[in-house]
Amino acid sequence: MEEMLNRGDIGAVAQVFPDSGYVLNGQLMRPTDVQMMRAQLLERFPDFRLVIEEQIAEGDQVVTRVTFHGTHRGEYRGIPATGRSVSYGGVAIDRIQGGKVIEGWHQADDWALLRQLGAKIAR
Template identity: 55%
Template sequence: MTFVQLIDCRTNRFEEMDRLMDQWVEQTRGRRTATHTVVGKDRSDAEHVVEIVEFPSYEEAVRNSQLPETDRIFREMVALCDGTPTFTDLDVVRDAQLNTDSARRFFEVVATGSDLSPVTGLVEEHYHDHDPANEQDIIGLDHFRREMDVWRGGFDFSFRIEDQIAQEDRVCTRWSWEGTHRGDFLGIPATGKKVSMTGTTIFRFGGNGKIVEGWWQYDRLGLMTQLGVVEPTDL
């Protein structure tokens, strides 16, 4: 079970404390068990600082605390504080990656259902789409829906999510796509062929949790080869 430790302290020597944290990160490289750390400063009280440190488990946190560098730097950190820091130990019982969940839901919606109306709750009206297969970027949710309808009209298809990585306001999804060519696609009559491809999409999310920008990379040449439009290349 993921374990989180909150370290609450007061200090007017934050810059020195920040340098101590940099030292700890460097000196424990390859041995520390902490996986994520966030330091926050109280907006209404600049001397009130909270550090949030995440570990894979409580046992890993104990191992981390037993590193000599951790003990030494903690003692130096205490010397920079007004009073002794307080600790709150938390077992994580819910961890919802909201943007990641929304990105996953997007791929489910575009591949299933009779219409794309649920996309409205996921994608902003002024959405900006970057697709190297298009001569110009797509601007606007309505235009993007029409682009998705081209694919939905040409194929019965599904996505499989292979990996997702989230950082700040962006979610990167590596996916696999499989479809059956049931209808006209970019002037190519239905062939009935089963086709597949892989790709990666990066979504940027706005402050309201909706997707505002997307970047796509996928094997369109391989798809066209499978449809018989492009001759396979011998390597």
């Protein structure tokens, strides 16, 4: 996963996820969806980099704590490119079967990202 995101190794999608897709946050994602999401991410943050901070595996589940880094170069959630460098955290809980991710629950600290982009957030 880290190689796929950081090095742009789209071929790794087939190694990480089954051809039939996987369930991400309750929604079926096919390999083409994953490729499209990555392409959209790189349009907004071309130097996007994911760092695995901690990983714990037990049974068929893997919990990963990550930090995302990048420079905002394209519109994101209605916020025009700012050129700002951002860094924010996230956690993924993935279920593995046959060496592939078949289900995942991922949460990123969107609040921290939006604050760094200068978003005006109503309280």
